[in-house]
Amino acid sequence: MPQRKPDPTPATTAAGPSKSVLAGLRGPIVLVGAGKMGGALLDGWLRLGLDPRKIVVLEPQPSPEMAAQAISGLRLNPDPAGLKPQAVVLAVKPQVAPAALPALQGLAASGAVMISIMAGKTLGFLEQVFGPGTAAVRAMPNTPAAIGRGMTVAVANAAVSEAGRALAQDLLGATGKVDWVDDEALIDAVTAVSGSGPAYVFLLAESLARAGMAAGLPPALAEKIARETVAGAGELLFRSPQDAATLRRNVTSPGGTTAAALDVLMAQDGLDPLMEKAIAAATRRSRELAG
Ligand SMILES: NC(=O)C1=CN([C@@H]2O[C@H](COP(=O)(O)OP(=O)(O)OC[C@H]3O[C@@H](n4cnc5c(N)ncnc54)[C@H](O)[C@@H]3O)[C@@H](O)[C@H]2O)C=CC1
Numbered sequence: 133m134p135q136r137k138p139d140p141t142p143a144t145t146a147a148g149p150s151k152s153v154l155a156g157l158r159g160p161i162v163l164v165g166a167g168k169m170g171g172a173l174l175d176g177w178l179r180l181g182l183d184p185r186k187i188v189v190l191e192p193q194p195s196p197e198m199a200a201q202a203i204s205g206l207r208l209n210p211d212p213a214g215l216k217p218q219a220v221v222l223a224v225k226p227q228v229a230p231a232a233l234p235a236l237q238g239l240a241a242s243g244a245v246m247i248s249i250m251a252g253k254t255l256g257f258l259e260q261v262f263g264p265g266t267a268a269v270r271a272m273p274n275t276p277a278a279i280g281r282g283m284t285v286a287v288a289n290a291a292v293s294e295a296g297r298a299l300a301q302d303l304l305g306a307t308g309k310v311d312w313v314d315d316e317a318l319i320d321a322v323t324a325v326s327g328s329g330p331a332y333v334f335l336l337a338e339s340l341a342r343a344g345m346a347a348g349l350p351p352a353l354a355e356k357i358a359r360e361t362v363a364g365a366g367e368l369l370f371r372s373p374q375d376a377a378t379l380r381r382n383v384t385s386p387g388g389t390t391a392a393a394l395d396v397l398m399a400q401d402g403l404d405p406l407m408e409k410a411i412a413a414a415t416r417r418s419r420e421l422a423g
């Protein structure tokens with residue numbers, strides 16, 4: 133099968149250096165919150181070969197695996213006073229940010245790039261918490277980051293230097309693809325589409341399995357074929373040079389079974405208006421989380 137060409141990057145800006153800047157770090161990278169997303173980023177940095185001695189993790193409930201990383205020199209929950217990080221990655225829930233982050237103001241004092249992956253939290257919020265002139269990046273990753281197949285979209289404020297942006301690119305790019313946008317307002321819709329998007333795909337697998345059961349399949353078989361179908365179709369989409377619509381048409385024989393199902397899914401009241409409503413709801417929620 134022909135392989136897909138490398139992504140063109142229309143509507144995005146510099147993709148960062150080909151050589152990792154993580155090799156020549158002056159100060160540590162501080163990760164604040166090492167849950168599902170922070171943990172995936174941390175794993176990505178370690179996979180990339182970032183020296184664990186250059187990583188500081190602030191996490192009140194570290195997993196046993198993370199505590200074990202301390203053996204290799206990673207610093208877990210040291211006193212943040214006196215740390216002079218080169219970058220700080222903020223991966224706590226947006227709801228805890230207003231209470232948790234002001235205590236960490238000192239981390240920004242030495243000119244660190246403050247990289248937030250928090251849904252809804254704006255560059256303005258980061259500048260308010262960490263002070264005017266703070267170099268801030270707002271990024272939105274997604275959970276396929278855990279297997280190095282994440283999609284992140286990021287925006288930087290004017291205080292972020294070329295070097296700061298390159299560092300953010302490498303830290304975020306450790307878990308997959310990164311696109312940069314200049315308009316921060318796009319990030320709420322990005323959050324709705326790719327940040328939350330994996331959940332919609334998993335729901336599709338659940339829904340397909342339930343529909344299979346309703347059509348008489350034993351539950352275990354319905355779950356297996358739904359899972360394999362979603363995973364296989366995703367992999368085909370990933371590897372193929374063809375777009376999603378072409379791959380869909382390749383399945384669809386005129387007058388066949390797929391056409392019968394797509395008549396329902398692509399009807400006026402089918403998937404498109406439902407998805408549009410769902411994305412609008414998530415976009416709205418991202419804007420609400422700013423406050
Ligand atoms: N889960 C997802 O699919 C995505 C999540 N995000 C964003 O990533 C952030 C983290 O989300 P998850 O990893 O899903 O949540 P999570 O609940 O798995 O991780 C949050 C972590 O923050 C820790 N924490 C709480 N208070 C803290 C404090 N004061 N200092 C340091 N750590 C503290 C918690 O113990 C927890 O381990 C959120 O802001 C979310 O909006 C962004 C993209 C995708």
Ligand SMILES: O=C(O)[C@@H]1CCC=N1
Pocket residue numbers: 251323327328
């Ligand atoms: O549901 C949320 O708020 C986070 C942001 C994107 C994915 N999970």
